[in-house]
Amino acid sequence: xxxxxxxxxxxxxxxxxxxxxxxxxxxxxxxxxxxxxxxxxxxxxxxxxxxxxxxxxxxxxxxxxxxxxxxxxxxxxxxxxxxxxxxxxxxxxxxxxxxxxxxxxxxxxxxxxxx
Amino acid sequence: xxxxxxxxxxxxxxxxxxxxxxxxxxxxxxxxxxxxxxxxxxxxxxxxxxxxxxxxxxxxxxxxxxxxxxxxxxxxxxxxxxxxxxxxxxxxxxxxxxxxxxxxxxxxxxx
Numbered sequence: 267x268x269x270x271x272x273x274x275x276x277x278x279x280x281x282x283x284x285x286x287x288x289x290x291x292x293x294x295x296x297x298x299x300x301x302x303x304x305x306x307x308x309x310x311x312x313x314x315x316x317x318x319x320x321x322x323x324x325x326x327x328x329x330x331x332x333x334x335x336x337x338x339x340x341x342x343x344x345x346x347x348x349x350x351x352x353x354x355x356x357x358x359x360x361x362x363x364x365x366x367x368x369x370x371x372x373x374x375x376x377x378x379x380x381x
Numbered sequence: 382x383x384x385x386x387x388x389x390x391x392x393x394x395x396x397x398x399x400x401x402x403x404x405x406x407x408x409x410x411x412x413x414x415x416x417x418x419x420x421x422x423x424x425x426x427x428x429x430x431x432x433x434x435x436x437x438x439x440x441x442x443x444x445x446x447x448x449x450x451x452x453x454x455x456x457x458x459x460x461x462x463x464x465x466x467x468x469x470x471x472x473x474x475x476x477x478x479x480x481x482x483x484x485x486x487x488x489x490x491x492x
Contacts, residue, residue, distance in 0.1 A: 369427040
């Protein structure tokens, strides 16, 4: 597709469930980023991939969060044993170049609600 | 610790007038700055950027000013249009590293 595509758009999970969020970046984009945006806040960095390599995961809040991009295109963000504080919009972004020195193209986000 | 701050959560401006959105940062290693615009239920879209070697960048109705000594940047929109009503985020990055976003300013342009 022409833009960054994320699925599902909305996810409701019971506390303790595992969830998986998918991101299809723009074709050919080398860099891929995951951000978490809580209500009323700006996006907060979670992790960054350059092709299939996860170069920075310093923003992942706990070891319950795991991200992968095995073939350097589609990425999955997995959250295990979800908790209420995980409720947020998870944004995926991609960029053409290596590293965040250019424009980031964002998807529409996946809104996760943990009950 | 918020490294990028947008202290005005909201701003209202009459159509045709200038909108000025402000952003402050604390990390002197930041050398690349961007503004993003976000409509409800959509992801942020890129608006304009500036690197630390410049103090001004202009693109049509949008101009970004950077004051490195004050660690301050601002976005000017002139003339403001109703379609500009959105949440505006500023973001900063030390080259080759992650972006840090502010909390956003909700702009309302009144027809």
